[in-house]
Amino acid sequence: MKRYLVFVILLLSYIPSFALHIAGGEIYYTYIGPGSAANSDRYSITLRLFRECNPVVPAGQSAAAMPSEVELGIFANTSETAGALYQTRIVQRAEFDVVSLKSPLTCIVNPPEICYQVGYFNFVMDLPKNQYGYTIAYQTCCRSFIILNVQFYNIPGQPTSGEGATYTCTIPGTDILGDKETNSSAVFAVKDTVLVCQDKKIKLDFSAIDPDTENPLYNDSLSYSFCNAFNRGAATSSADVVPSAPPYDPVTYTGGYGGGFPLGEEVSIDPKTGIITGTVGTAGGYVVSVCVTEWRHGKIISVHRKDFLLRVAACDFAAADLNPVYISCDTLALSFKNESTSSAINSYFWDFGDKSNSADTSVNSTPTYAYPDTGVYTIKLIVNKGQQCSDSTTALAKVYPGFSVNFGVLGSCLQTPYYFTDSSYAKYGTIDSWLWSFDDGFTADSANPVHYYTSTGIKNVSLKVTSTKGCEKSVIKPVEIRDRPLINLPFRDTLVCNSDTLQLSASASEAGNYVWSPAVNIIGANTATPVVFPVDTARYYISFDDGKGCSNTDSVTINVVDSAFVHLGSDTTICLGDTLQLIPSTNALYFSWSPAASVSGASVKSPYTSPANATRYVVTAKISKHCIATDDIVVQEIPYPQANAGPDVSICYGKTVQLSASIQGSSFAWSPATGLYKANTLTPIAGPQETTTYMLTVYDTLNKPNCPKPAISYVTVKVASPVKASAGNDTSIVAGQLLQLNATGGVNYTWQPVTGLNNPNIQNPVALLPAGITSITYTVKATSADNCVGYDDVAVKIYQTGPEIFVPSAFTPNGDGVNDILRPIVAGLQQFNYLRIYNRWGNLVFSSDVSSGGWDGTYGGEKQPSGTYVYVAQGIDYKGQQLNRKGTVVLIR
Numbered sequence: 001m002k003r004y005l006v007f008v009i010l011l012l013s014y015i016p017s018f019a020l021h022i023a024g025g026e027i028y029y030t031y032i033g034p035g036s037a038a039n040s041d042r043y044s045i046t047l048r049l050f051r052e053c054n055p056v057v058p059a060g061q062s063a064a065a066m067p068s069e070v071e072l073g074i075f076a077n078t079s080e081t082a083g084a085l086y087q088t089r090i091v092q093r094a095e096f097d098v099v100s101l102k103s104p105l106t107c108i109v110n111p112p113e114i115c116y117q118v119g120y121f122n123f124v125m126d127l128p129k130n131q132y133g134y135t136i137a138y139q140t141c142c143r144s145f146i147i148l149n150v151q152f153y154n155i156p157g158q159p160t161s162g163e164g165a166t167y168t169c170t171i172p173g174t175d176i177l178g179d180k181e182t183n184s185s186a187v188f189a190v191k192d193t194v195l196v197c198q199d200k201k202i203k204l205d206f207s208a209i210d211p212d213t214e215n216p217l218y219n220d221s222l223s224y225s226f227c228n229a230f231n232r233g234a235a236t237s238s239a240d241v242v243p244s245a246p247p248y249d250p251v252t253y254t255g256g257y258g259g260g261f262p263l264g265e266e267v268s269i270d271p272k273t274g275i276i277t278g279t280v281g282t283a284g285g286y287v288v289s290v291c292v293t294e295w296r297h298g299k300i301i302s303v304h305r306k307d308f309l310l311r312v313a314a315c316d317f318a319a320a321d322l323n324p325v326y327i328s329c330d331t332l333a334l335s336f337k338n339e340s341t342s343s344a345i346n347s348y349f350w351d352f353g354d355k356s357n358s359a360d361t362s363v364n365s366t367p368t369y370a371y372p373d374t375g376v377y378t379i380k381l382i383v384n385k386g387q388q389c390s391d392s393t394t395a396l397a398k399v400y401p402g403f404s405v406n407f408g409v410l411g412s413c414l415q416t417p418y419y420f421t422d423s424s425y426a427k428y429g430t431i432d433s434w435l436w437s438f439d440d441g442f443t444a445d446s447a448n449p450v451h452y453y454t455s456t457g458i459k460n461v462s463l464k465v466t467s468t469k470g471c472e473k474s475v476i477k478p479v480e481i482r483d484r485p486l487i488n489l490p491f492r493d494t495l496v497c498n499s500d501t502l503q504l505s506a507s508a509s510e511a512g513n514y515v516w517s518p519a520v521n522i523i524g525a526n527t528a529t530p531v532v533f534p535v536d537t538a539r540y541y542i543s544f545d546d547g548k549g550c551s552n553t554d555s556v557t558i559n560v561v562d563s564a565f566v567h568l569g570s571d572t573t574i575c576l577g578d579t580l581q582l583i584p585s586t587n588a589l590y591f592s593w594s595p596a597a598s599v600s601g602a603s604v605k606s607p608y609t610s611p612a613n614a615t616r617y618v619v620t621a622k623i624s625k626h627c628i629a630t631d632d633i634v635v636q637e638i639p640y641p642q643a644n645a646g647p648d649v650s651i652c653y654g655k656t657v658q659l660s661a662s663i664q665g666s667s668f669a670w671s672p673a674t675g676l677y678k679a680n681t682l683t684p685i686a687g688p689q690e691t692t693t694y695m696l697t698v699y700d701t702l703n704k705p706n707c708p709k710p711a712i713s714y715v716t717v718k719v720a721s722p723v724k725a726s727a728g729n730d731t732s733i734v735a736g737q738l739l740q741l742n743a744t745g746g747v748n749y750t751w752q753p754v755t756g757l758n759n760p761n762i763q764n765p766v767a768l769l770p771a772g773i774t775s776i777t778y779t780v781k782a783t784s785a786d787n788c789v790g791y792d793d794v795a796v797k798i799y800q801t802g803p804e805i806f807v808p809s810a811f812t813p814n815g816d817g818v819n820d821i822l823r824p825i826v827a828g829l830q831q832f833n834y835l836r837i838y839n840r841w842g843n844l845v846f847s848s849d850v851s852s853g854g855w856d857g858t859y860g861g862e863k864q865p866s867g868t869y870v871y872v873a874q875g876i877d878y879k880g881q882q883l884n885r886k887g888t889v890v891l892i893r
Helices: 002-014
Strands: 022-034 040-052 069-077 083-100 115-128 134-140 165-171 201-205 221-226 267-269 275-279 284-296 299-312 325-328 333-335 348-351 368-370 375-383 391-399 407-411 417-422 431-437 450-452 457-467 472-481 493-497 513-517 538-545 551-561 572-575 590-594 615-624 627-638 642-644 649-651 662-664 667-671 692-699 711-719 731-734 748-752 775-783 789-799 804-806 825-827 829-838 844-848 867-877 882-891
Touching (some): 040 069, 040 299, 069 115, 083 134, 221 267, 325 333, 493 615, 642 692, 804 829
Parallel strands (some): 493 551, 642 711
Antiparallel strands (some): 022 040, 022 299, 040 115, 083 115, 134 165, 221 284, 267 275, 333 368, 348 375, 407 417, 417 450, 457 472, 615 627, 667 692, 692 711, 867 882
16 A cells, blocks of 8 residues: 555656646736835836636646736846846735637537737836846746647657746846836737637737836837747746846747738738737637837837736638728729628628619629719628528728829930839829839839949830828839940931921930931931932931940831821801810821910810810911911811709608609700609609619700700708517416506607507516406507617517416427427516426437527437426516426427
C-alpha cells in the first residue's frame, strides 16, 4: 500500500498542471501622483485577464478556473529593450465580470456561444524615477484550446510544449518623459462582444482610451496596429510564477499567419480608429494582439498591447452587405450584387433610389440599373423581405459618366527628354491625381512629367488618373523610343489657293539644323519656318540634324485648289431653349460667323447656337485672304408644349385621390400606369400601394411647324405606411380571471365589443368577462398619426375550470399537417415554466420553456419510436400559485 502511494506522488510531481484556460489579457496603469519618497511616482496597476466561460476541453485535459491570485513581475529597464527584476507582487483578484453577446441574431444558423469571464487584479505602488522606466509582466503557461494561427501541442508530461502567454506594459522613463512629465497608459475598452462567422464581414472595435489625450499640456494621440503576441517565458503551468525578464519572445505563428496579419491577409486594422475589418475564411480560434502607440509632441512615448482570443464560428445568417460606394464613370448603368452569401437567403429586393421612376426596383440577385441622369443615388437591398430572417442595408451609387484617360508624348531620340502630357478628361469634378509607369522601373505622379530612357524599343507606358468624384481609370499606350529625333510639324497635310503663299513650320526637342526640299517655290529652305508658294499640289521634305549624330526626316503635303466653297444647307427649326450645332460643308480652313454673339465660337468651324428668336446666321469661310466663300441659314425657334401635373398629395394606404393636371399641347400621357384609373384624362384617380411619382408627358402636333420634343411634369402621391394594427396573440383564460389586452400599431385605439372592458378607448384595457361566456373575439381599430386606420382581433377562450396545463394524450408526427406537434395548452397562467418529455428509460428527449414550443417526436435529429412517454409541466397561475402537472403521452407513427 505504501509503495502504491509513493508511485502516485511521484507521478503527480512529474506531470505538470497543464490546464489551458486563458483567452487574453492586458496590463494597464494610471499615474496617481508623486510617491511617498523623493523623486518617485505612484501608479495604480491593473492586470485584466479573459477566460472563455465554457471552454472546449479535450479528453485527458482540464481547464483551470479564472485565477483568484496572480504573481506579477516589476522590472527596472536597463535599456530600451532589457530589464532586471525590481520586485514581484502577489495580487488578489479584486473584481470578476462576465461579458457576452447581448443582442444575438435571431435567425443565425449554427449559433455559437459567445461568453468571456473577465478578472481584474489591481495594486498600487511607488516607483523611483529612472532613465528607461519599468516593464510589468504576467506569464502563464497555457492558452485556450483549438487555436489555428499559433503553434500548439497537446503532449502530457512535456511542460515546455505548446504556446503560453506574456501580458505586459511599459512605463516610460526620464529619457522619454523628462523629469517633469508623467504618463498613464491607454486602456482598451471592454465592450459587448461580437459574433464572428467565417466568410462574413467583421467589424471589431479594438479602440482604447488614453486620459492624457484630454490633458492640454500633453495632448497625446493614439495609433493602432497588429503586433506579435508574446509566449509564456518562465511559466510551465497555470500556477503562479515569477515572470522572466524582458525582452519577450513572440509566439510561433503557423499556417501563413503572423503578428501583422493574425486573421489572414483579408483582415486589417484602421490605424486611426482601431476598428478591425475584413473576412476570415476558416472557423476556429485566433490569437489577436493589437498594439496602441501613444504619441506626444510628435514622438512615441509608449506602446501598449492587448492579447485576445477571437473565436470564428462556422455559422451563417441572412445578411444584406454592400460596398459603401458604387461608381460608374463610363455609362449611366451600374451593376450590383450582395457581398454576403448565405444558404439562408431566398429572396432579394433592390430599390435603386431613382426618384423619377417608381419602377426602379428588382428582385434579381445581381441586377443592373440604368440611371436617367448623373448624380448620387441611395440604393437599398433587402434580403428575405417580409420574412422573419430579413436584413437590409444601403449604399451610395455615384453616376458620373464622361471620364476618360489619355496622354500624349513628345520626344526626340534616345538619351534626350521625352515629354509626357496628360490629356484625360473629367466631365464632372476635376482630375486630382496621376500615376505614370514608364516601363523601365521608374514612375512619376505629376500631370506632365519629363522622362529620359536609356534603351530603345517599345515601352508600354501606363497612366492612372483619379477625379474628385471618385472615378479612377488607367490606360496603357506603346511609346517607341527611337535612336533618332522626333520632328514636330503643326500639320502634314494642308490646303492653299493657287498663287497664295504658306509658311511651313517644324520643331524638334532640341536645337539643330533644318533643310527643306525640293528647293522649288520656297524661301528660307535652311530654316525651321520657310515660306512656300506652289502652283500645283506638292510635297516638301524636312530633314533635321541635332549635330550629335541624331537625325530624322518628315514631310508636308500642300494641296492647291482654285477657290473656296461653303454650304450650310436648308433653313431649319429647333425647340425654344435647345441647342443646335451649325455644321458647314466646306474646304475652307478659317471661319467667321455672324451674329458673333449668338454662337459658341465665332471663329470655329462648327459652333453651337440657341437663338431666342428666328435668326439668320452667315458664315465667311476662307482658305486665304484671296480665297473666300459665304453662305447663310435661318434658324427658327418653336416653343415647347406646357405641362402641369398638379401639386403633390398624401393618402392612406389602400385609399385613392383624384389628380388635377393642366396642359398646353395636343396630346398627353401618364406614366407609370400602375395605380391609375382613367389614365387617359387630366383628372385620373390615383391609388398606388406605395409612394409613387407620376410623370405627365405633353406633345404638340397641331402647330406647324411644331416642337417635336415633349414637356414633362411630375406629381408625387405619398402613401402612408399601412397601419399594422395588432391586438396580440389569441389566448385562453379561466373563468373569473382578469385579462390584460394590449394593442400596438397606432396612436389611438377603439375596442369592440365593449363586453367586460374597463375602457374600450385605450390601448391596454382590462377585461373581466361575465359568467357563462366561453369565448369572445375582441377587434381593435388602431388610428395612426396620419389619421389612417388598421384593424386586428384577438380570440379569447374561457375555460370553466381553475388554472390548468392541458397536454394531449397522444400525437402523430407523420408530416400530414394534423396533430404533428405535441404542444401544451395553458389556461389561467401568468407564467409558463417548462414542458419536459422523458422516454421510458428516463432520458430527457425534449424541453421547452415557452408554451408555444412543441415536440416533433425527434431527439438529436433522430425520429423517436412509437410508445408511451412521460411529461412533466410547470407554471405559475394568475394568483401566483405554482402549478405542477405530470402524465403520459403516446407517440403514434
